[in-house]
Amino acid sequence: MKHLKRMDESILVCVYYGLNGERLIRRGHKLATLLDCPLYILTVDAKAVDAFDAEKSGYIESWTDLCKELEVEEFIVRDDEKQPIQKVIGEIAREKNITQIIVGQSAQSRWEEITKGSFLNVLLKEVPFVDFHIVAVKRPIEEEAHGTYEKGVRAYVMQDLENYKIVFTCPKSVSIEGIFFKEIGTDFDNGIFKFSYQNKMHEVRIKEGFVTNPHLIHSIYGISNV
Template sequence: MVCVHYGPHGERLIRRGVELSEMLGAPLYVLNVDSSDSDEYNQSKEMFMAVWKRLAEEAGAEFMVRKRRGRKTTDVIVEAAEEKDVTQIIIGQSAQTLWQELTKRNFVNELISKMKMMDLHVVAVQRMRAGLEETHEEGVISYLVKNEGVYQLSDEPEGQDYIKGKFFHELHTEFENGLFRIEQDGKARYLHICEGTLSDPL
């Protein structure tokens, strides 16, 4: 069972799940734990959800969405896994998505302590970045230009408030969706771009 949440890493994780599923000859499940407290429409999230559903369908996997409703994310994951008799769980370790809590050691320990007869696979950010060429076009120099409090993707620097970086356009989409790489404290940081607008906090 692959656990995916808001962000492009979900595609990479699903592909990893497909490989493991085929190797084991086992059915594949893709789980999204919805942590929102309302049913308010979120266009960015819905776009990612559409991609995940398509990938799951193409792989013959079952796509599941479970509301957290005040419960711990670990409880929701284990509950879904037990319901489907899952033996392998895949999660992503990334501080750049709403799965930020997964980077905390206590989350992984807590999840493992609740798992029965299951193995946990944690896919690191660095390994997913190495696979950018599988999911995104080659990066090009671009700019994030601030306009009415929102940073928007641009080919040229405009005004006084802009950020220079490299934009990796997501494959198989007509929209300006992808990752924007900047250098921060000597390290590369990847920001999510959805329909030409920055969706991550700076």
């Protein structure tokens, strides 16, 4: 029998692409557990889902899995959205009877604007009936500095005789588009190449510009060449 949660409280977590999304979701889950109330996760993008690059698709997939694991009430993806963010937040807040909203203070995302007075005032006017939690998070540049890889860049993997190599301009031949994360401190193209296939994220290792495990590409596509 499904547990009945209290309905006088309801939490909405707003996430945007970056390394802090999971932390915000888990923070919202912790608060929702303490209050024994429904939890909703919202992300907004002006592009349609089928136009997302590999990195964005990866975040969506990761957050979807996390929401299932935490038994979140609903993960809401508002893609192809033309309205201002505050309008979307207001719509969801009214639709779901939200009483508390959690957003992150992130240097790279649009949500950082919420920490600035002008946008916050607009948001408070749009959603005056909720409590806001502004969660301080590390700036992405700080996280990257302590990480293993540089910021991801768009790249392509194409067949080169019996191997696959990575290039950074769209080739005329058939190729796989994705995001390349270069290892910090190397002069060579060493790192990880991530790409989306059938709504799933995959990754292959790159060493000196070439894929080290081409069998993975073969198994994904079911053929010997892309």
